[in-house]
Amino acid sequence: MKLAIITVTEKGVEKAFFIKEKIECDIFTISKFMREGTFLIENGLQNFFERIISKYDTFLFITATGIAVRTIAPFIKSKDKDPAILTMDEEGNFIISLLSGHLGGANEATKILSEITKSIPVISTASDVSGKIAVDTIAMKINGKLESLETAKKVTSLIVAGKEVNLKVPSNMENENPDGVIIISNRKNIEISKIIPQNIVVGIGCRKGKEKEKIIDAVKESLDKLNICEESIRLFSTVDVKKDEIGIIETAKFFDRELRIISCDEIKKIEDRFEKSEFVKKSIGISSVSAPSAFIASGRNGKFLVEKLKYDGITISIFEEETKRDEKR
Template identity: 60%
Template structure:
């Protein structure tokens, strides 16, 4: 899972000056440059520029090139996959006059990042996506704004094209945002063809306890299975929580990476404060000193009020709980 760090790549002396100016005004920035311009605190481009980009492409939330656009396009082209997983890519001229998002402007946050940095260094952001220049919101931008995930990119693209064209598009909102979370929708319309897409709110918290050495494959299967029974997409998972004694459990760590969500570690002292609300286990209490793990971890990992959909379900040494926020 990528963090929120940003890489700046520059191959000129003036570019280094601008990169340092941006770093002074924006947190979480690493600067990469040629050996002859390198200094303390900067990363040296040891091999070719293309190889360096390949090494860091999946590690950063965004990459800013202080180069010609052609250079940026050529070096990123072998590594581009899909807009929902690619980092945002921006290009800035070395005088700091213009900032242009060229990849992942919506889902990757490139347009927003360009606007933020432009304000700080007094540059002009050149946004080229049609929804932005028309003053309308794209479906993938909406998903990002509400911390949701797109069910699929193709339907989102089709509905966005309707928005840009000025067609009437309705938003149907579930309980997590208003007052219902439907399993089905009846749409009354005389249109022969209607484009429909779905944004999945990230409002599910998984609490987990397991035997030492539990395999990630079994944990992943268990999580998918319990959510399938609830008719909930695994894309709705916002965080996975577990107890402090399991903080180094590889299966749990790798499962969180698989679902691309953070792993929250809950201290036993916190669990003890609410453990009486849940089903107790003498074995767990004798082993680690608390009477329950997965259920309190799911509740304590949440940032909002909600309800426990499943207090406890056991899968071959793996115990899961499901909490829904909102």
């Protein structure tokens, strides 16, 4: 949780520092209540919030709820993109999960912060109130991505209504990932919601100056060959020698994923495990790029779906990480 606390009163600042003693966070306030360890809210709350919204995943407003609502209103997009928004009164009596309770983690953050501040947590999502679990909560807990928010909503409504809903997962989540599912039922309509684990690391190597369009096509073709969703990509990786390759940088941006840079020194320690190229060795000092980059970036838990695919000066490696419940990367 990357937490920002926003407050506009002296008591709010005091409460924010109490929280900061227990959990890492940044505190923002107006000039009147600035002190060491705080950051300034400039040019009004909405302009300020727009500047920092992408820097944190959780925001706690120690203000009136109305102030928080008016501040965030222009920037609300959808439940799979919005950050977690919480509000708390300056006395710390109540803490409210206001926005993005499940996928954004606001409900979980509310529980954590209520324990720290001894506040009463206010969580209004139907599944939590009824003591049941929502589909998007399951997705969050396994670091997965919902294929459809609409189907997730429909299936969650069935759960809340007390209908029978089966959760179908491989018997061993770490090692199996089925390509097909058989449903036996006499129901005319069955709501199905798919969660896509984001557990694919794509290693990329390429000749200097390779165009982004060709690298993007190579990634897509590799995934298609393996019947893997693009949404399952967690990150891309390459070697530090290639860190300024525009084609690789733009490919990561195209898929909206992190590009992790692995040093040559790290790769040298394990390069003997992978297919070698003397040409690559003479060019950059190591004999392989895409496979060891993917392996190291992954944390080394999992397996290669394909160690190396070659496309006219481009190499693609696809590593599938083990998927574990409640894993936080």
